[in-house]
Amino acid sequence: MSDAATAAANTLRAKQKPLKDKYRAEPSSALVTLSSSGNLDPTSTSLTCSLSTGAAIRKVAGLHKAAGGEGFDASGELCSGDMLLESLVACFGVTVRAVATSLGIPLQGGTIIVEGDLDFRGTMGVKDPEGNAVPVGFKKIRLIVRLEVDEEHQSKAEKLIELSERYCVVLQTLKGVEVETKLGHVGQARPDARSENGTSENPKEESANGRDVPANEDVIRLN
Structure with a gap:
């Protein structure tokens, strides 16, 4: 620190x-x-x-x-x-x-x-x-x-x-709704790795659940 x-x-x-x-x-x-x-x-x-x-x-x-x-x-x-x-x-x-x-x-x-x-x-x-x-x-x-x-x-x-x-x-x-918390990114800010239409330019970056995320080890998904 x-x-x-x-x-x-x-x-x-x-x-x-x-x-x-x-x-x-x-x-x-x-x-x-x-x-x-x-x-x-x-x-x-x-x-x-x-x-x-x-x-x-x-x-x-x-x-x-x-x-x-x-x-x-x-x-x-x-x-x-x-x-x-x-x-x-x-x-x-x-x-x-x-x-x-x-x-x-x-x-x-x-x-x-x-x-x-x-x-x-x-x-x-x-x-x-x-x-x-x-x-x-x-x-x-x-x-x-x-x-x-x-x-x-x-x-x-x-x-x-x-x-x-x-x-x-x-x-x-x-009155009652489930709130799901996810850690989407840890690391320095960088340009969004997406094309203009909001989809990943690299098919390999598509996640198993259908959502595209940058293929970067700094991205952490909590399931």
Whole structure:
């Protein structure tokens, strides 16, 4: 490990050590609720949901302050957990507007709020007082929908939410999907060894499963 890498690792450990010590002594202090919200603008002519983040268009992910990060106000870096909740707000908000349009329900406005409870002991490898590993990830996510609908269409609100839940891609994904992780390349960056049409120029580079990969020993596939 280079001197710079060693220094960076030591800096991170120094930031995280007091947090880990605190989480061991006070487990409840590791419980943090992240939240995100978005507005359904009735003046918009497109089916959109405006996120209330105040962040720049270009987003950079970083560690949450509870994991040793600097925080958005100091570094401009967003916690990926916040970004996950934002994606749910955005997807559900757009889906609500699309379904409302299909059902003929004029929305006069609305707000989508998502809150997620996260125990940072899990991602930081801090065990509970009994010595058991703490689960990594959100313990619970709450989706709160506030809609401004005229009296004539209020009776359709529950159906609107039911259908929006059914057709919201991010919500249905969070309810359970297998995520497959593969290590595609280890080594220095190099030009993609593919032709313009996206296929390998060398038939011998075709893999057994039909996908072409550069014939290079730096490429590692995990099955």
